[in-house]
Amino acid sequence: MPLTFADPKALDHDTVEEGTAFAPRFDAHGLITVVTLEAETDTVLMVAHMNAETLSLTLETGIAHYWSRSRKAIWKKGETSGELQEVVELRTDCDQDCIVMTVRQTGRGAACHTGRKSCFYRRVVVENGQASLEDTGLPRLFDPKAVYGH
Amino acid sequence: MPLTFADPKALDHDTVEEGTAFAPRFDAHGLITVVTLEAETDTVLMVAHMNAETLSLTLETGIAHYWSRSRKAIWKKGETSGELQEVVELRTDCDQDCIVMTVRQTGRGAACHTGRKSCFYRRVVVENGQASLEDTGLPRLFDPKAVYGH
Numbered sequence: 302m303p304l305t306f307a308d309p310k311a312l313d314h315d316t317v318e319e320g321t322a323f324a325p326r327f328d329a330h331g332l333i334t335v336v337t338l339e340a341e342t343d344t345v346l347m348v349a350h351m352n353a354e355t356l357s358l359t360l361e362t363g364i365a366h367y368w369s370r371s372r373k374a375i376w377k378k379g380e381t382s383g384e385l386q387e388v389v390e391l392r393t394d395c396d397q398d399c400i401v402m403t404v405r406q407t408g409r410g411a412a413c414h415t416g417r418k419s420c421f422y423r424r425v426v427v428e429n430g431q432a433s434l435e436d437t438g439l440p441r442l443f444d445p446k447a448v449y450g451h
Numbered sequence: 452m453p454l455t456f457a458d459p460k461a462l463d464h465d466t467v468e469e470g471t472a473f474a475p476r477f478d479a480h481g482l483i484t485v486v487t488l489e490a491e492t493d494t495v496l497m498v499a500h501m502n503a504e505t506l507s508l509t510l511e512t513g514i515a516h517y518w519s520r521s522r523k524a525i526w527k528k529g530e531t532s533g534e535l536q537e538v539v540e541l542r543t544d545c546d547q548d549c550i551v552m553t554v555r556q557t558g559r560g561a562a563c564h565t566g567r568k569s570c571f572y573r574r575v576v577v578e579n580g581q582a583s584l585e586d587t588g589l590p591r592l593f594d595p596k597a598v599y600g601h
Contacts, residue, residue: 304582318565323575323582336486336495343493345486348549360577393584394570395563399498401571413545415468420544421551425473427510432454432473434543 304357326398335400340389346412347420384408409442416441454507476548485550490539496562497570534558559592566591
């Protein structure tokens with residue numbers, strides 16, 4: 302049975318910030334931002350979104366389920382690639398409009414569809430008033446063409 | 452002079468994901484999500500937003516500037532509390548719709564307006580089909596009433 306969540310609009314400011322009611326503040330599209338960290342290292346693997354249904358699925362099954370904004374569908378992370386994420390802990394922030402989720406990244410350890418461990422494989426550099434990107438050198442742990450066929 | 456950024460709509464998929472052009476994908480409100488980490492520990496301090504102007508200010512000054520969605524104004528983090536954030540590194544993700552920023556948190560080391568180091572001071576627990584929040588025990592490093600006067 303799906304979990305139900307408290308409505309943040311029905312709670313006062315102090316209850317949202319200091320209370321024990323879990324009242325995720327979904328945005329106008331019914332989504333909440335999720336930052337996914339690797340257990341042990343706290344490396345940021347990815348940032349994605351959940352709706353109430355996939356948040357409930359994640360908490361009930363212990364396996365990360367996101368909402369794919371591009372496909373407009375439930376996204377059980379790793380269903381195609383095998384890189385399932387086992388949930389260790391979910392935390393929310395002061396105003397409950399964001400979630401930090403710690404996971405054990407299974408499979409080859411690649412959370413990113415490019416085959417890298419993390420989606421954050423480029424840093425911003427500014428030179429002569431111009432911003433550009435530089436690769437941080439994260440290796441590819443799988444070949445995306447072989448896994449996704451495109 | 453403000454930095455200008457490439458337009459992701461003008462770039463093909465591979466260039467956005469593997470290239471050196473920094474083309475932040477601002478949302479319909481002109482904002483991009485920023486996950487802020489503490490240098491050395493990689494602790495997630497907070498999640499907030501920047502627009503093109505505050506992203507440029509952050510890169511130019513080396514001090515974190517966000518866009519406050521509630522106040523609809525530039526938010527130089529720590530201007531009131533003294534908890535300025537010195538930028539160490541900015542990274543972006545595969546589709547460039549998110550930023551991870553590593554900072555040195557100055558002042559008393561509290562990124563959260565509640566006086567705690569991190570905004571993520573509560574974890575979600577599920578018992579008997581009910582989700583609720585539990586304090587993780589992060590201490591308050593300042594008294595918000597004394598700092599903000601309310």
